[in-house]
Amino acid sequence: MCSPFWWRSSGGSDYERYASFLNSLCDCGTIRSPVCGHHPKDEGFLFREERISLFQTYRDLFKLLHKGIVYSKSVSWLFKLAPLASLAASLIACAWLPFGGMTGLFSFTGGFLLIAYLFGAARFVTMLASLDTASAFEGMGANREALFAVFAEPALLLGFGAVIVAPGNSSLANAISVAQNTTFSDYGVVAALAAVSFFILALAENSRIPVDDPTTHLELTMIHEAMILDNSGPDLAFIEFASSLKLWFFYVLIADIILPLFHVGLVARICGTFLIVFVLAALTGIVESSMARLRLMKVPQFIGSAAAFAFIAILLKGIL
Amino acid sequence: MILFNVGFLIIALGWIPGLALKKASSINKAGMISTMAGCALVLISSIIGMSGVFVGQLYFFSWRMPFGQALFSMEPLSSFFLFIITLISGLAATYAPAYLRHYGDEPSRFKSHWFFYQILVASMMIVVVAQNAIFFMLAWELMSLSSFFLVEFRNEKAKVRQAGWMYLVFTHIGAAFLLAMFALLARNAGSFDFKAFRESAYSIPKPLSGLVFIFAVIGFGMKAGFFPAHIWLPEAHPSAPSHVSALMSAVMIKTAIYGILMTLAFLSPVSAWQGWLLLGIGLVSGVAGIGMAITRNDMKSLLAYSSVENIGIIAVGVGIGILGQASANGVLAFLGFGAAFFHVLNHSLFKSLLFFGSGAIQTAANTLNINEMGGLLKRMPFTGAAMLAGAAAICGFPPFNGFISEFLIYTSAFSARFETPMVRELYIVLVLGGLALIGALAAYAFTKLGGIGLLGEPRTKAAAQANEVVPAMYVPMIVLASLCLLIGIFPSTVIGFLEPMLSSLNLLPPAAVLDGMLNSLRGIQLSTSAFLAFILFLAIVRKFIARNKYIKVSETWGCGYDKPDAKMQYSSSSFAEPFVSLIAPLTRPKVVGELPALHFPKMKDFKVDVQDPVLDRVVVPAYGWTGKLFGKFSIIQHGNTHLYVLYIVLALLVALVWGLGL
Numbered sequence: 014m015c016s017p018f019w020w021r022s023s024g025g026s027d028y029e030r031y032a033s034f035l036n037s038l039c040d041c042g043t044i045r046s047p048v049c050g051h052h053p054k055d056e057g058f059l060f061r062e063e064r065i066s067l068f069q070t071y072r073d074l075f076k077l078l079h080k081g082i083v084y085s086k087s088v089s090w091l092f093k094l095a096p097l098a099s100l101a102a103s104l105i106a107c108a109w110l111p112f113g114g115m116t117g118l119f120s121f122t123g124g125f126l127l128i129a130y131l132f133g134a135a136r137f138v139t140m141l142a143s144l145d146t147a148s149a150f151e152g153m154g155a156n157r158e159a160l161f162a163v164f165a166e167p168a169l170l171l172g173f174g175a176v177i178v179a180p181g182n183s184s185l186a187n188a189i190s191v192a193q194n195t196t197f198s199d200y201g202v203v204a205a206l207a208a209v210s211f212f213i214l215a216l217a218e219n220s221r222i223p224v225d226d227p228t229t230h231l232e233l234t235m236i237h238e239a240m241i242l243d244n245s246g247p248d249l250a251f252i253e254f255a256s257s258l259k260l261w262f263f264y265v266l267i268a269d270i271i272l273p274l275f276h277v278g279l280v281a282r283i284c285g286t287f288l289i290v291f292v293l294a295a296l297t298g299i300v301e302s303s304m305a306r307l308r309l310m311k312v313p314q315f316i317g318s319a320a321a322f323a324f325i326a327i328l329l330k331g332i333l
Numbered sequence: 334m335i336l337f338n339v340g341f342l343i344i345a346l347g348w349i350p351g352l353a354l355k356k357a358s359s360i361n362k363a364g365m366i367s368t369m370a371g372c373a374l375v376l377i378s379s380i381i382g383m384s385g386v387f388v389g390q391l392y393f394f395s396w397r398m399p400f401g402q403a404l405f406s407m408e409p410l411s412s413f414f415l416f417i418i419t420l421i422s423g424l425a426a427t428y429a430p431a432y433l434r435h436y437g438d439e440p441s442r443f444k445s446h447w448f449f450y451q452i453l454v455a456s457m458m459i460v461v462v463a464q465n466a467i468f469f470m471l472a473w474e475l476m477s478l479s480s481f482f483l484v485e486f487r488n489e490k491a492k493v494r495q496a497g498w499m500y501l502v503f504t505h506i507g508a509a510f511l512l513a514m515f516a517l518l519a520r521n522a523g524s525f526d527f528k529a530f531r532e533s534a535y536s537i538p539k540p541l542s543g544l545v546f547i548f549a550v551i552g553f554g555m556k557a558g559f560f561p562a563h564i565w566l567p568e569a570h571p572s573a574p575s576h577v578s579a580l581m582s583a584v585m586i587k588t589a590i591y592g593i594l595m596t597l598a599f600l601s602p603v604s605a606w607q608g609w610l611l612l613g614i615g616l617v618s619g620v621a622g623i624g625m626a627i628t629r630n631d632m633k634s635l636l637a638y639s640s641v642e643n644i645g646i647i648a649v650g651v652g653i654g655i656l657g658q659a660s661a662n663g664v665l666a667f668l669g670f671g672a673a674f675f676h677v678l679n680h681s682l683f684k685s686l687l688f689f690g691s692g693a694i695q696t697a698a699n700t701l702n703i704n705e706m707g708g709l710l711k712r713m714p715f716t717g718a719a720m721l722a723g724a725a726a727i728c729g730f731p732p733f734n735g736f737i738s739e740f741l742i743y744t745s746a747f748s749a750r751f752e753t754p755m756v757r758e759l760y761i762v763l764v765l766g767g768l769a770l771i772g773a774l775a776a777y778a779f780t781k782l783g784g785i786g787l788l789g790e791p792r793t794k795a796a797a798q799a800n801e802v803v804p805a806m807y808v809p810m811i812v813l814a815s816l817c818l819l820i821g822i823f824p825s826t827v828i829g830f831l832e833p834m835l836s837s838l839n840l841l842p843p844a845a846v847l848d849g850m851l852n853s854l855r856g857i858q859l860s861t862s863a864f865l866a867f868i869l870f871l872a873i874v875r876k877f878i879a880r881n882k883y884i885k886v887s888e889t890w891g892c893g894y895d896k897p898d899a900k901m902q903y904s905s906s907s908f909a910e911p912f913v914s915l916i917a918p919l920t921r922p923k924v925v926g927e928l929p930a931l932h933f934p935k936m937k938d939f940k941v942d943v944q945d946p947v948l949d950r951v952v953v954p955a956y957g958w959t960g961k962l963f964g965k966f967s968i969i970q971h972g973n974t975h976l977y978v979l980y981i982v983l984a985l986l987v988a989l990v991w992g993l994g995l
Binding site: 078079080081082083084085086087089090091094096097098100101102104105108109119120121122123124126127129130131133134136137140141143144145146147148149150152153155156157159160162163164165166167169170171173174178179183232242243246247248251313320324327328330331332 | 731
């Protein structure tokens with residue numbers, strides 16, 4: 014019973030694995046261990062299906078960590094490296110991310126470039142690992158991921174450009190503290206556009222509907238999940254945890270951009286971050302339960318719109 | 334300096350002992366030893382030269398040359414390029430004998446190979462140290478010709494001959510522009526010495542300076558492979574032996590970048606439009622180069638197109654540097670030129686690594702077609718691992734070196750200031766968006782090269798029977814891969830190494846800015862080390878939690894189908910297909926044959942052929958027109974000897990009239 018599909022199908026149709034809720038703070042603002050929780054009611058909220066626990070993601074991870082591992086005959090060491098690199102990249106990204114106005118573990122001019130490229134490196138290794146299994150389905154997943162990344166990477170960099178570079182800041186932490194002292198009219202439009210851009214990216218980069226449907230039962234329609242069909246046990250746990258952290262990363266990033274608009278104190282900002290993350294998770298749930306996946310050839314346009322929003326946000330700086 | 338002279342002579346004359354030898358293997362060994370010895374000496378002198386001890390000192394060969402003296406000097410900039418030339422030439426020479434063994438044992442072929450190889454290395458050295466335009470052009474032409482003959486190594490094949498001719502035509506169009514450029518400069522300066530060029534830089538009229546710049550971009554761009562003059566690269570590289578491709582792609586085309594940097598010193602007050610021009614050319618070369626690379630199935634052709642992309646990134650750096658100088662923005666100039674130098678170094682490391690790797694695969698699996706590879710990482714562990722490292726480095730992923738030069742270009746967006754406010758926003762969009770697009774396309778291309786070529790199951794019998802190559806071939810690759818990793822983790826050390834050169838070019842920014850820069854690099858150092866540490870930690874965790882569990886090896890998941898076949902894997906062509914159809918309006922791929930259709934399809938043969946639009950729609954028609962135009966002159970070439978004598982008499986008469994000033 015070790016096929017990677019065994020545990021998935023056991024979850025039933027209302028099975029949900031993503032979305033985040035909790036971020037436990039271990040130290041006063043510097044050392045955090047970002048922990049990913051579970052957003053309660055994606056589909057259940059709208060369609061009154063069976064509710065599942067807030068901590069379902071953790072239960073799954075716990076279960077996976079207690080399983081053995083099955084490797085494909087075809088794979089080499091690279092396949093074993095990929096889950097580690099994905100999780101390490103997500104951990105570094107979350108350590109870098111400012112939270113509720115508190116600076117991340119490290120911050121330097123151009124730090125966002127390192128984070129974007131670390132995510133890129135994790136994606137690269139994951140694509141290689143999926144091709145390593147010699148599976149047609151996983152090759153397909155890698156192929157789609159590579160194509161969509163062509164649109165997502167510029168969008169991500171332009172998004173950071175709109176928030177950090179164009180207003181003349183040196184890092185995200187710096188951008189947040191500067192935005193705290195600017196008026197709503199100066200920063201509001203840029204923040205809104207960048208937030209929309211990042212939200213589209215959050216959906217695309219974390220294999221959510223309308224780009225990807227991780228809970229589908231048809232491998233032919235998958236993107237990200239198709240790439241990890243042959244991962245099992247602790248390896249799969251690492252990958253799942255890495256993608257939960259990545260989703261958390263994007264939500265908190267959006268919160269970081271929006272919150273300075275409200276000029277509030279530290280405690281309020283931390284609470285506000287949780288609130289915004291919760292709202293975004295609910296929004297993702299509403300999107301997921303109200304629409305279907307886009308046709309594959311429409312996806313580049315969808316991700317391209319994120320780049321367009323960021324592009325407009327940058328140009329606005331020149332006009333305002 | 335004595336080291337340089339001795340080393341240069343060893344290389345320039347190193348082919349002579351080989352002439353006396355009879356066996357192919359000993360000819361190869363003689364060539365390898367003399368190249369390595371010479372390169373080692375010059376490498377040491379270049380490291381000394383980079384610290385700036387030879388600044389302002391001119392040396393000359395005692396040789397009576399027309400229009401001046403054979404002057405040369407070892408400025409820090411020259412030393413930097415010498416360093417790269419000798420490092421890669423030396424490693425390529427180490428690699429060559431074992432690789433060349435697969436090309437038979439006919440001694441004369443190897444004698445001529447080493448002759449041209451060493452002449453190429455020696456002429457590249459002269460190109461970067463020459464201080465006189467005529468001397469420079471002589472070395473430049475020698476470099477072009479010797480590399481042409483190296484490409485023609487397997488000249489019994491028609492395709493190789495054709496590729497060589499294409500290269501020769503392009504390089505000579507470039508040389509014509511360079512000659513015109515030097516003539517213009519010499520008329521202004523009154524001498525062919527570079528010293529005179531530099532001294533008269535401020536007196537050069539604006540329009541002339543612009544013309545010289547354009548000639549330099551065209552002339553050097555032909556060699557560098559700027560879009561749309563890149564077309565000879567994907568023809569010549571796959572035809573040449575792999576170590577020659579490595580040398581040409583990683584080093585020789587960089588001499589053109591040296592040429593552009595050198596010319597900038599002759600045009601001292603640069604203008605902003607020159608920077609924008611190079612920035613634009615760089616971005617277009619980058620996107621077009623790597624976009625075409627995705628469509629290639631021949632591994633070396635893919636790498637050649639990726640060289641176009643990387644030269645594009647270097648041009649972006651130089652363009653940014655010029656913009657910085659034109660707007661008196663020292664930080665921008667430092668970041669732009671610094672990134673260009675850094676990328677010259679980085680690209681020479683990972684591109685030669687990848688070409689060595691493709692040569693190793695060629696000898697082991699007897700193919701360069703990615704569609705016929707697969708499963709090579711398991712069969713060739715060292716070559717495979719080194720190539721994967723090179724692939725990650727060339728895409729710019731941390732913890733490898735490619736990230737550092739791209740990081741410098743990206744951070745230039747922080748310090749760009751222009752008079753019109755909107756221009757700055759445009760600059761940010763171009764640099765951030767353009768470079769990110771290039772990066773993502775590179776990841777696509779190199780996932781294909783690594784994932785389809787090296788991983789998965791072998792697609793042919795030859796690939797299944799491939800074995801690791803000899804240490805003489807994989808050790809240079811491991812050296813290069815380690816350098817890529819070390820530079821990626823400790824970038825601030827390399828900046829320290831480049832500092833004397835940057836300061837000699839007046840490019841060092843104020844100490845505070847440099848400190849900020851080094852701070853960022855230390856941040857990268859810290860976080861990439863943390864990234865590697867996390868990976869190690871997680872590996873230990875996984876080992877620990879799985880210690881009592883079962884670890885099984887089984888078939889790949891096939892959705893219930895349990896007879897997987899290597900043919901079911903994605904192939905190189907199918908991996909590229911979505912992108913090929915995306916850019917189909919631009920490239921208009923030719924489909925030969927038809928797709929299988931209906932419920933019971935029969936065996937069908939079909940092939941999609943993506944032609945480079947520049948080759949297909951510009952170069953080939955242009956060749957045709959030129960041929961037709963000059964074909965008209967064949968009237969005067971009729972074969973009647975007595976009329977030819979008449980031509981000679983007429984020509985003499987005209988010369989006489991002109992000479993006497995009648």
